[in-house]
Each structure stands twice: as C-alpha cells, then as structure tokens.
Amino acid sequence: MTLVDALRRAGIALFAVIMLGAAAGDPADRLADPAKEAHARALFRDVRCLVCQSESIDESEAPLAHDLRQLVRSQVAQGRSDDQIRAFLVSKYGQFVLLAPKPSLGNAILWVGPLLVIAAGAAALLARRRTAADLAGLDAQEEAELEKLSREETI
Amino acid sequence: MIDELGQFALILALALSLAQAGFSIAGRLRRDAALAGAGEGAAMAAFVATAIGFMALIHAFVTSDFSVTNVAANSHTAKPLIYKIAGAWGSHEGSMLLWCLILTGYGAVMASARRLPFGLKAAAVATQGLLGVLFIGYMVFASNPLMRLVDPPFQGDSLNPLLQDPALAGHPPFLYAGYVGFSVVFSLSVAALVEGRVDPAWARWIRPWTLAAWSFLTIGITMGSYWAYYELGWGGWWAWDPVENASFMPWLMGTALLHSAAVTEKRGALASWTVLLGIGAFTLSMMGAFLVRSGVLTSVHSFAIDPKRGVLLLGILGIAAGSALALYAWRAPTLKDEAVFAPVSREGALFLNNVLFAAATAVVLIGTLLPLIRSAIDGTPISVGAPYYNLTFTALVAPALIALPAGALLAWKRGDLPVALRRLWIAVLAAAVAILATCGLVTPRSLLAACGVGLGVWVIVGALVEAAERVRLFRSPLPEVGRRTLGLPRGAWGMTLAHIGIGVFALGAAFETAWRAEATEALTLGQTMRLGGYTLRLDRVAQEFGPNFEAERAYIRVTDASGALLCEAAPDRRLYAAGGQTVSGVAICPRVLDDVYVVSGEKRLAANGAATYLVRAYWNPWVRFVFAGPLIMALGGLISLTDRRLRFAVTAKVRAALAPAAAE
Numbered sequence: 001m002t003l004v005d006a007l008r009r010a011g012i013a014l015f016a017v018i019m020l021g022a023a024a025g026d027p028a029d030r031l032a033d034p035a036k037e038a039h040a041r042a043l044f045r046d047v048r049c050l051v052c053q054s055e056s057i058d059e060s061e062a063p064l065a066h067d068l069r070q071l072v073r074s075q076v077a078q079g080r081s082d083d084q085i086r087a088f089l090v091s092k093y094g095q096f097v098l099l100a101p102k103p104s105l106g107n108a109i110l111w112v113g114p115l116l117v118i119a120a121g122a123a124a125l126l127a128r129r130r131t132a133a134d135l136a137g138l139d140a141q142e143e144a145e146l147e148k149l150s151r152e153e154t155i
Numbered sequence: 156m157i158d159e160l161g162q163f164a165l166i167l168a169l170a171l172s173l174a175q176a177g178f179s180i181a182g183r184l185r186r187d188a189a190l191a192g193a194g195e196g197a198a199m200a201a202f203v204a205t206a207i208g209f210m211a212l213i214h215a216f217v218t219s220d221f222s223v224t225n226v227a228a229n230s231h232t233a234k235p236l237i238y239k240i241a242g243a244w245g246s247h248e249g250s251m252l253l254w255c256l257i258l259t260g261y262g263a264v265m266a267s268a269r270r271l272p273f274g275l276k277a278a279a280v281a282t283q284g285l286l287g288v289l290f291i292g293y294m295v296f297a298s299n300p301l302m303r304l305v306d307p308p309f310q311g312d313s314l315n316p317l318l319q320d321p322a323l324a325g326h327p328p329f330l331y332a333g334y335v336g337f338s339v340v341f342s343l344s345v346a347a348l349v350e351g352r353v354d355p356a357w358a359r360w361i362r363p364w365t366l367a368a369w370s371f372l373t374i375g376i377t378m379g380s381y382w383a384y385y386e387l388g389w390g391g392w393w394a395w396d397p398v399e400n401a402s403f404m405p406w407l408m409g410t411a412l413l414h415s416a417a418v419t420e421k422r423g424a425l426a427s428w429t430v431l432l433g434i435g436a437f438t439l440s441m442m443g444a445f446l447v448r449s450g451v452l453t454s455v456h457s458f459a460i461d462p463k464r465g466v467l468l469l470g471i472l473g474i475a476a477g478s479a480l481a482l483y484a485w486r487a488p489t490l491k492d493e494a495v496f497a498p499v500s501r502e503g504a505l506f507l508n509n510v511l512f513a514a515a516t517a518v519v520l521i522g523t524l525l526p527l528i529r530s531a532i533d534g535t536p537i538s539v540g541a542p543y544y545n546l547t548f549t550a551l552v553a554p555a556l557i558a559l560p561a562g563a564l565l566a567w568k569r570g571d572l573p574v575a576l577r578r579l580w581i582a583v584l585a586a587a588v589a590i591l592a593t594c595g596l597v598t599p600r601s602l603l604a605a606c607g608v609g610l611g612v613w614v615i616v617g618a619l620v621e622a623a624e625r626v627r628l629f630r631s632p633l634p635e636v637g638r639r640t641l642g643l644p645r646g647a648w649g650m651t652l653a654h655i656g657i658g659v660f661a662l663g664a665a666f667e668t669a670w671r672a673e674a675t676e677a678l679t680l681g682q683t684m685r686l687g688g689y690t691l692r693l694d695r696v697a698q699e700f701g702p703n704f705e706a707e708r709a710y711i712r713v714t715d716a717s718g719a720l721l722c723e724a725a726p727d728r729r730l731y732a733a734g735g736q737t738v739s740g741v742a743i744c745p746r747v748l749d750d751v752y753v754v755s756g757e758k759r760l761a762a763n764g765a766a767t768y769l770v771r772a773y774w775n776p777w778v779r780f781v782f783a784g785p786l787i788m789a790l791g792g793l794i795s796l797t798d799r800r801l802r803f804a805v806t807a808k809v810r811a812a813l814a815p816a817a818a819e
Contacts, residue, residue, distance in 0.1 A: 025675030025771065028759075048538045054396050056540065059389045099540025106529060110539065113521045114514040114547060121510030125498055142568070 024058045024069060031073055040076040044069060047089060048099050056099055158223055161211020162301045165252075168204035168259065169291045171197045175262070175284030183277035183349075191277040198266035198280055201287055202259040209243075209256045212300050216243045222307035225249060225300045231313035231733050233703040241324040242314045247448055247464075248300035250327060254444070255291050257328075257335040261364075262287060265339050271360060278346035279339075286338055289471045297467050313733035316704070322382040326375060333372025334405060334440035337433075339364040340412070344433030345479050348486040353426040358419035361433060363796055365416060366649075368436075369409040370792030376402050377785040388739050388754045390673065390773035392781055395544040400523045401443030404516055408436045411512035414505045422567060424494035424502055427487040428509070434483060438476040439516075445472050451527055497569040504562025504570075511555040518547045556610050556661060559654060560617020564624060582620055586613035597670060607665025614658030622651045649795030656787030663748075663780025672774040677759055677767040687774040688716040689751055691724075696758075696768060704729040706740070709755040709768055713744050721746070726755040750775045 024044055031037040044058035049065040057065040057072075068089075075085045089097045101107045175197035182191030212225070216239045221227040229246045230239055238245075244253040262283040271279070294300070340361050347353045379402065384392045393399060412432040419429045449465020496502035522539040530536050560582055564575040576583075590609035594600055623629070625647060626639040676684040678693040685691075692712045699706045708727040715721050722744035729738050744751040756769030 025673060026769065027675060027677050046540075046542050048540065054394070054540070059391075059394075094536065096536040096538050099538050100542030100546075101537050101539055106533070106535070107525070107537065110521055110525060110543065111547070114517045114551065117514040117517045118510055121506070121513070125503070125506060128495070 029066070029070060029073070031077055033077075036076050037073075040069075040073045043072050043076070043082060043085060046086075046099050047072065048097050050093060050097060157211050157214050158220065158301050158303065161208040161214075162299070164204045164207035164211065165291065165295055165299075165301070168201045168208065168255070169288065169295050171201035171204055172259070172284050172287030172291055175201055175266075176281050176288060177284075179277045179281035179284060183274060183281065186273070188273070191273065191280070194277065194280050194284065195266035198259070198284065199263040201284075201291075202256075202263035205252075205256045205259045205291070208301070209252055212249060212252060213240060213243050215301070216240060219311065221309070221311050222303050223300075224302045224304050227304060227308050227311050229314050230311040231703065232310065233733065234313060234319070235702050237321065237324060238314060238319045242318075244327050245314050245318045245323055246300075248294070248298050248302075250331075251290070251294045251298050252300045253327065254331055254335060255287070255294055257331050258283075258290055258338055259287055261336060261339050265342070265364075274350050275343070275346045275352075275357070275360075278349040279342040282342035282345045283338065286342070286475060289475060293467055293471060297464050313703070313731070316729065316731040316734060316736050316738045317386060319703075320382065320386060322378055322386075326378040326382055328375075329371050329378060330375030330402060333368050333370075333375050333409075334402075334437075334443065336364060336368025336371060337405060337409060337437040337440050340368065340433045341437035341475075341479065344430045345482060347430055348482050351486060351489055353419065353430055353490050355420050355423050358416045358426075358429060361429075362413075362416055362420065365409060365412055365433075365436075366792050366796045369406070369413055370789045370796065372402070372406050372409060373785050373789040373792065376406060377782055377789070381782050384778075385741050385743055385752075388741050390671070390752050390754075390775065392667075392778065395522075395541045397523050398447050400519045401446045404519050404523075405436050405439040405443060407512050407516040407519065408432055408439055411509045411516070412436055414508045414512075418502050418505050422494045422496065422502055424492060424496060425506070425509075426492045427483075427490045430487065430490070431483060432509075434476070434479045438472070438479070439520075441468075441472045441475060445469050446523070496567070499565065499572050500570040501562065501565045501567045504558060504565055507558055507562065508555055511551050515548055515551045518544065518551065522547075553610065556614050556657070559614055559657075560621065563617070563621045563650075563654070578624060579617055579620055582613050582616035585616045586610070588612075601669045604665050604669030607669070608662055611658045611660075611662030611665065614661060615655050618651050618654035618658065621654075622647070645798040646795045649791040649793075649798070652791030652794060653788045654791075656784045656789075656791060658784070659780050659787055660784025663777045663782075663784060666777040667775055667781055670776050671778075673772070675769065675771040677761070677769050679761065679765045679767050682767075684770065684772070686751065686772045689721065689774065690714050691753070691770065691772055693768060693770060694723075696755075699727070701729065703733060704731045704738075706730070707755075707758075709770065711742070711753055711755075711770065713751050713753070721751065724751070724753040726753045728755060728757075745779075748777045748779045750778050 024041065031040060041058060045056050047057045047068060049055045049057045049060035049062055049068065051064050052060045052062050055065075057068045072085060072089075075088065080088075086098060086102075090102075095101060101110065103111070175194050177194075178190050178197060179194030182188070182194055212223075214220075215223045215226050216230055217236070219226065219230055219232045219239070221230075225246055225248050229249070230242050234242065242249070244250045262280070265276075265283060266280050268276075343357070343361050343364070347357050376399075379399075380392045383394070383399075384390075412429065412435075415425050415429045415432055418425045445465060445468040448468060451465065494502075522543055526537050526539055560579055561572065561575045564570075564578055565572070586609040589612040590605045593605035593608045594602060597605075625643060626636050628636055631639070672687040674684055674686040674691075676682075678684060680693055680695060683690050683692040690713070692714075694710045694712055696707060696709045699708050706727040706729045708725050711724040711726070713721040713724055724742035724744055726742040727740040729740055730736075731738065739754055739756075742753045744753070750773075752773040752775055754771045756771060759767050759769065761767045
C-alpha cells in the first residue's frame with residue numbers, strides 16, 4: 001500500500017503537468033521505421049504511467065511516461081517480442097505497470113466473477129422451468145389483463 | 156450573517172429529516188394518518204431548509220465572501236460569474252450540499268405524491284428521511300460548506316482551472332439528479348420489503364423514478380464524457396478511469412432495473428430481483444460517492460479527496476446498504492413470484508438482458524475494486540485498465556445488442572423465435588449490407604469494426620421494425636395504422652427511441668475506435684502537416700489574455716483533400732496566474748459526424764534555430780454518434796416519463812383494485 005500511496009502523492013503533484021496533453025507521437029522521439037513505431041504505440045496503451053492517475057503512457061505527458069516510452073521504443077527497436085518487453089517491465093516495476101493484468105490465481109476473479117453471474121442467471125432460468133401446461137401461452141384472462149395494462153388511458 | 160442563516164438552515168434540515176423519519180415510522184406503526192402527514196410535511200420542509208442553505212452558499216460564492224473556508228479555497232474575485240456560481244458545487248463540501256439538496260428535493264416530491272397506499276408511502280418517506288439524516292448529518296458535522304475562517308484572506312485560491320468550464324454548470328447537477336434519483340427507488344424498495352408486498356402496481360410506481368434517474372444519469376455521464384473529450388486533450392471519450400466507472404455502475408444497474416421492472420409490472424414475475432436491483436442502484440451510487448471522494452482510487456477526475464472523511468462515507472454506505480440488504484435477505488423469500496414463462500418469451504429476453512447487464516456491472520465493479528482488495532490483502536499493487544474492460548465488456552454487451560431486436564418482438568409468456576426473426580428480415584439485410592459496405596469502402600479493413608457497425612444498424616432497424624409491427628404498418632389499411640400510431644403509449648415511443656439511441660452509439664463507438672487517425676509534428680510558421688485526408692497549416696501564434704489567464708494561441712488552417720477551407724482552428728495553452736497551472740485548450744472543427752481535434756504543444760527550437768510548435772491532431776470519424784446516441788436514449792427515457800400511465804400515481808382502475816389493500 002505504501003508504494004501506491006507514494007505514487008499517488010507524486011501523481012497529484014504532477015497533476016498540472018499531465019494536463020498539457022499527450023506527446024506520445026512527438027516527432028523528436030519517434031522510431032525511424034513507421035511499422036516499429038506503430039508497434040511501440042500499440043504497446044504504450046497497455047503500460048501504465050506509474051506516477052499518473054490511471055493513464056497509459058500513450059496518453060500522459062509526465063516525464064516518467066516519456067522515459068517509459070523511450071524504454072519501450074528501444075526494446076522494440078532491438079526486436080524484442082511483446083511478451084519479452086512486458087516481462088522486462090514487470091521485472092523492473094512490478095505487475096502495477098501493466099494495465100491488462102496477467103491472468104493469475106489472484107486475478108482469476110476478474111474473469112470468473114462475471115461468468116459466475118451468467119451461470120447464476122442460467123441456473124435461475126432452469127429452476128423456473130415448469131410443466132408444459134403452465135407454458136401454453138397467456139390464457140384469455142391474462143391476455144385481457146395485459147391488454148388493459150398496456151393500453152390504459154392512452155387512447 | 157447570510158452564511159450563519161444558511162448554516163442554521165442546514166442544521167434545521169437535519170432536524171427536519173429526523174422528524175420526517177420519526178413521524179413517518181410512528182404513523183406507519185400506529186396507522187395514524189395525521190402522524191404520517193406530519194412526516195410528509197417535514198420532508199417538504201427539509202427540502203426548503205436545504206434550499207436556503209444552498210442559496211446561502213451560492214450567495215457567498217457570488218459575493219466572493221472569503222471568510223467562508225470553502226469560498227476562500229475554491230474561488231477568486233477575477234473568476235467569471237458563471238464559474239463563481241458553478242464553483243459552489245466544484246468542491247467536496249459544495250457538491251455534498253448539492254447531493255443533499257437533490258436528495259431532499261426528491262423526498263419532497265415523493266411525499267407530495269398522492270395515491271400511494273398508506274403503509275408503503277409512510278415506510279418510503281421514513282426511509283428517505285433516514286437517508287437524509289445520514290447525508291445531511293455527514294455534511295453538517297464533517298463536511299460543512301459554510302464554515303467560517305477566523306482570519307479571512309484578502310484573495311481566494313481559485314478553482315482548479317480544469318473545472319473552469321461551462322460544463323461544470325451542467326454536468327454535476329445532472330449526474331447527481333441521476334445518482335440520487337435512485338434513492339427514491341431505494342426507499343420504495345425498502346418500503347415494499349417492510350410491507351411484504353411487491354406487485355405490478357409497485358413496479359409501476361417505481362418506474363417514473365427509475366426513468367427520471369436513469370435519463371438524468373445518462374445525460375450527466377454523456378456531458379462528463381464530452382467534457383473530458385474536449386478538456387483533457389487526448390482525443391478520447393472514455394478511458395475506463397475509476398471515476399468514470401463509479402458513475403457507470405449505477406447506470407448499468409439502473410438499465411437492468413428498467414427492464415426487470417417492466418417484467419414485474421406487466422407479468423408480476425422477477426419481483427424479488429427487481430427489489431434487489433432497486434436497492435443495488437442507489438448502493439452503487441453511494442459507493443461511487445465514496446470511491447470518488449475518499450481518494451482510495453487514483454483518477455484523472457478526482458477533485459475533492461480527503462481520506463478521513465472517506466471513512467465516514469464508507470460508514471454511511473455500510474449502514475444504508477447493509478441494513479437494506481439485511482432486510483432483503485430476511486423478507487425477500489416471502490415475496491410471491493408465481494408467474495411462469497418459457498425461456499423463449501419477452502420475459503425470457505428481458506431476463507437475458509438482466510443477466511448480461513448484471514455481468515457487465517460485475518466486470519466494472521470487480522475491475523474497479525480488485526486493485527484495492529489486492530493491495531489490502533497481499534500488498535501487490537496491480538492495475539486493471541482499458542485493455543481488460545474493452546475485451547470483457549464488449550463480450551457481454553455485444554450479445555445483449557444482438558438479442559435486443561428479436562427479444563422486443565417476442566410475445567409475453569411464450570414467444571416464437573422463428574416468427575420474430577422472419578419479421579426482422581429487413582434488419583438482417585440492412586446489417587449485412589452495412590458490414591459488406593464497411594469492409595469494402597473503409598481502409599484499413601477491419602472485420603471486427605465492420606461487425607460493430609453492422610450491429611448498430613441491426614439494432615436501429617430492429618427498433619424501427621418493432622415500432623412498425625406495433626402499428627401494423629403495411630399489414631393493415633392506412634386509417635387503422637394511423638389510429639394505432641396515435642394511440643401508441645408514449646412509453647412505447649420512448650422505448651423505440653432509447654433502442655435507436657444505443658444503436659447509434661454502437662455505430663459511432665465501433666467506427667471511431669477503429670478508424671480514428673492521429674498525427675503529431677513540430678511545425679514552423681507556415682509549415683503544413685497531413686492528418687488522414689486533411690491538411691493543417693500553422694499560420695501564426697499569438698499571445699492573448701482571458702479574464703483570469705494568459706494564453707499562447709496557435710492559428711491553424713484546416714483544409715480538406717480538395718483544398719477547401721474546413722475551419723481555422725485556434726487551440727491554446729493557458730497559464731492561470733492564480734494557481735500557477737498551465738492548461739491546454741483544445742480546438743475542435745466539427746463536421747457533420749466527424750471532428751478534427753487539434754491541440755497545440757510547447758515551443759521548441761529546431762536544429763537550424765527556427766522556432767517550431769508542437770501540433771497534435773486527431774481525426775475522429777463518426778464521433779458525433781458516440782455523444783448523440785446516449786442523448787437519444789435519455790430523450791427516450793424522458794418521453795416515457797411523460798406517459799400518463801406513469802404520473803407518480805396509478806390509474807383509476809388499478810387504484811380501485813388496490814383500495815381494499817390500502818385501507819386494511
């Protein structure tokens with residue numbers, strides 16, 4: 001928690017700077033090869049600007065975001081794979097640096113949680129299944145009631 | 156003097172809320188109409204008292220009364236009048252007062268609603284009063300907006316320049332009208348549990364409140380999104396930032412609630428689920444208030460952080476939501492829910508909507524909270540950001556949109572899917588044409604984005620088919636169609652519009668995300684750069700002065716491929732002397748559906764000594780749809796709200812049917 005706190009405080013201090021607008025595409029920093037530059041830009045979107053408030057390094061103009069961009073660019077220029085670059089960033093800054101957390105036991109709830117909701121819904125629907133006779137469609141009385149509810153006072 | 160009067164009025168509002176709760180509870184227990192009536196009167200008086208306190212704060216801001224702590228910290232004499240007024244809710248304390256004003260306002264309207272059965276109304280007014288006690292008590296004791304300073308400064312610290320924008324006048328009031336609107340649904344849900352009765356009439360009573368809250372929240376979120384779009388200067392409209400998520404969760408649950416309440420109203424089914432959603436929507440609103448204000452989350456949008464007071468907000472959340480959910484666990488099993496329906500039916504389709512929206516809410520909730528939980532449990536800071544949400548959220552919402560047009564055409568209780576699909580042939584055709592045309596005409600080719608465009612067209616045409624089916628267009632003689640069109644309830648029009656709105660949004664979101672273009676160059680005066688089919692030329696850079704800032708403004712000519720002038724963009728960089736912050740002002744050249752979005756950056760010297768200016772520009776195609784879609788949805792909600800069936804009360808027939816229950 002202390003790391004997060006420290007980063008947050010630094011982030012607040014940098015608040016004014018961040019708002020100057022992103023400069024991820026700064027011509028002075030770009031890689032010569034447009035394909036590699038585009039590749040690096042795609043990676044930027046998955047990397048967190050550590051001192052910012054929930055921004056990727058693609059969006060932030062904080063000095064640290066600039067340093068991280070140059071780090072990623074140099075790795076891309078060296079021909080490293082995306083996984084190698086991500087692993088390198090994690091070894092240096094921890095999981096916090098990745099905006100899409102790597103699936104692990106502690107993160108499983110991110111994917112399992114929504115699936116559990118769907119499973120619970122399916123189970124509830126199955127539990128509601130009644131005999132075929134109940135499902136014969138609306139009877140005359142229900143039909144009249146529904147018609148009344150749907151059209152009441154509107155004509 | 157006026158400040159003390161306002162202070163007094165706020166304390167009075169707290170006392171009146173206590174009286175509101177006390178009288179209503181006593182009135183309900185003794186079945187005494189006079190006592191319950193006193194509770195209703197107290198609810199209206201609490202609103203008047205809160206309004207007086209609110210006026211006093213506005214007065215302090217307008218007159219720049221720096222002896223009030225809140226004004227000294229958030230205002231400045233040089234600030235334009237609109238920001239002095241809107242600044243009243245630009246801070247933590249002021250926005251809490253706005254929250255309380257809206258809370259008591261809704262409470263007063265509910266207290267004046269006639270025709271609600273005695274027991275339900277007394278219990279709901281009591282619950283609303285207890286919410287008032289919690290929030291007004293918090294405001295008076297821990298977050299007082301009218302606190303005086305012993306030693307008033309000569310000048311104020313001014314408002315965060317990012318907040319000095321016309322949107323500040325509209326975004327928070329709409330957002331809060333949405334958040335807090337769910338408090339009435341919460342109170343009516345708690346009251347239904349107390350009374351042990353959830354029937355179609357109850358579902359109809361909560362609908363106007365749900366519709367109002369949902370529509371305002373939709374407008375508020377859209378305004379916030381547009382505000383961030385043109386203010387933050389990164390060219391995007393949604394970042395899955397924790398604060399955005401905090402406002403989005405009540406919206407998702409409110410959307411589920413609108414649909415499940417329709418099932419309860421029309422068929423009496425899903426009763427206990429609807430009550431749970433009614434409690435959940437306001438619980439998520441309160442959680443949003445806690446997350447945004449406590450500083451436990453890092454966000455670009457947080458503006459009023461105080462961890463100590465955050466703990467108190469967490470306490471309020473725990474008391475209100477905890478007791479409501481405990482009551483639910485105790486009473487919900489006794490609610491009757493006997494209506495049956497086949498999986499393929501209108502109920503089944505609305506149930507599917509609910510499951511998917513509940514899962515989408517879970518995605519946002521877990522994604523927002525897991526980083527907090529993980530750092531509390533094992534101290535591992537992790538991040539959950541846009542890449543996670545884009546994937547999981549799209550995977551849940553796309554099926555909901557695919558199912559929507561067919562679901563809306565199914566009959567209640569037992570539907571016939573093949574028949575519904577046959578009626579939708581024209582929507583299928585339109586979607587297929589849209590996908591093929593998008594794949595064929597737009598480069599670079601993206602099948603996924605083309606499918607997104609097709610999905611939008613499918614939903615829009617599907618909604619039109621559904622409306623045509625209702626009036627039997629092409630299937631009946633024209634006079635009959637005309638008669639049916641005139642006789643269609645406003646709620647039906649509202650639903651059609653809302654569904655068209657989500658389709659329009661899907662079109663824009665898919666297109667803009669896939670085909671936006673970006674260019675950044677360091678330009679000397681007179682130099683040009685290309686952005687997609689457009690050419691941008693930096694004409695001149697000038698020093699200019701605003702009311703409370705100094706700006707360096709770039710003038711950039713934007714021309715299209717044929718050389719025709721599109722606009723003269725004038726983005727700037729503003730230095731606010733009062734706080735020392737620099738803020739960039741974005742220039743947007745709107746086309747019919749697209750934006751050319753220009754941001755000017757720092758001045759640099761090139762190698763040859765010439766001065767260059769960094770210019771960053773985006774072309775955001777179809778981005779208008781992204782903002783227009785939700786506004787169409789909100790319009791649909793507001794039109795439904797004017798449906799005579801929903802006027803805060805019930806129709807004569809339902810009332811007659813309920814008379815024995817109300818008189819028991």
